[in-house]
Amino acid sequence: MKKSAAASRFSVNSATKTHSLHLVHPCDVCDVRPYSACAALNPDEQSRLVDIMTTVEVDAHQPIFDEAERAQHVFNVTEGAVKIYKLLSDGRRQITGFLFPGDFLGLTHNENYAYSAEALTHTKLCRFSRQKLEALLDEMPKLEQRLLGMASHELAAAQDQMILLGRKSAKERVVSFLIMLSNAAVRHGRPDNPVGLPMTRNDMGDYLGLSLETVSRALTQLKTQGLIQLLDERRVRLAKPEAMREIAGGV
Amino acid sequence: MKKSAAASRFSVNSATKTHSLHLVHPCDVCDVRPYSACAALNPDEQSRLVDIMTTVEVDAHQPIFDEAERAQHVFNVTEGAVKIYKLLSDGRRQITGFLFPGDFLGLTHNENYAYSAEALTHTKLCRFSRQKLEALLDEMPKLEQRLLGMASHELAAAQDQMILLGRKSAKERVVSFLIMLSNAAVRHGRPDNPVGLPMTRNDMGDYLGLSLETVSRALTQLKTQGLIQLLDERRVRLAKPEAMREIAGGV
DNA sequence: CGGTCCTTTGACACAGGTCAAGTAATGTGG
């Protein structure tokens, strides 16, 4: 795949642009996803969206955008995995989400992005000009309903994360996380088990409000108790998913 | 104020209904709020909204709705204060937000509410039939844009709360909380200082992911350090707001 | 095949939780 020559963090797939209607299948904006079934776009609306869209690629561990940056684009993951995070001034980090194909990022009502985003693996995204997308919103209420549905879904997920961070033990957090990844895999049409871990222990800790050592110890403990098997460091089999859902605690 | 005779948790202000356009001034749906300035409704649209609206009142410490309940209404606080929370099966509680006049609650894309809501003080709300509101959305894109703006604002707040819960110390959490309340007061047109605390120490703990004792100790410590004065148990003067914003840590 | 990064594991420290007692504020019925 040819990289763009400019000093950009993105490689733009201009060659594929003309076929994009076919290529953007897992894109939440142009296509229907399970949790945004409320609004279906007609072919004309789809093509207007595709007109303001570019597909881009980002290598593993490369930034997609930074919190301080002006929010000029919104993105939809089509392949790969992404982490989004916020930093405190002394460097403490909170990962606020891991995103997979179909997930949306960069939506904000301010000048700047609300968080930073970085690719965990080699990642492909649909990129939309924010300005042009907002102009389309006035004319396409269905699209806006879809965005509202997605925001609403994200908000519910954020509240689940708050109860995890505020009230769950380390073991409960790690179990909840594995269940969450398994659920996300199903939602995105992949097998629910075993679960792939495209992020480091450090990333997991920064998502779960734990140190990387505590994450590692919790995984070891779950393995010892026969709840999981570590196929390799980045692949976990849930041996007793029902018992795990019980531990995760009803949320 | 006359109470409704039915065994309802709400007292419905039917007498004020006819004048409601005047009474609902701080309602986010009918009226413009600072953070939803993107979309202004015309008088006709406002009156269509008022048609599907009822004003209701709830006494202090009374439920507004429960997580398990079917989500038939959405609400907008016009007077008072509300807490929204989620429970784990063993009773651990996470308060996911405190809501004040202008704030919205009950929006969901599922059958049921995503959380429970309870009045902290005597509270007045605008209540909308969810079904009728959703029907209006198709015809009023401006309204939908406003809801999207509000959801987007809430999402940003949820992410700030995640970094607080995941990465801040007890003292930083309490300071962040006081600053947050002060900011909210300004946003709602009240003085930024001193700050009123309509919730108990237990509620603060359940919001900040701390025990009530730790909240109390942190407040005592802030008082000892001269950063705050406790005018009474439910009223705090921020003596050094700038130093506090520093401690709160840039978020 | 040497270096780098990731992960695991151990030893120890400490922030914050838990338990308990005492005090202050608030409400209630007489």
Add this chain to the structure above:
DNA sequence: CCACATTACTTGACCTGTGTCAAAGGACCG
């Protein structure tokens, strides 16, 4: 208006879960 009960808050003593520091494999990469 006052006794009493109840609820909220503070403070102390102690304990424990998780963080920190350190060291030693492993995996991966040039």
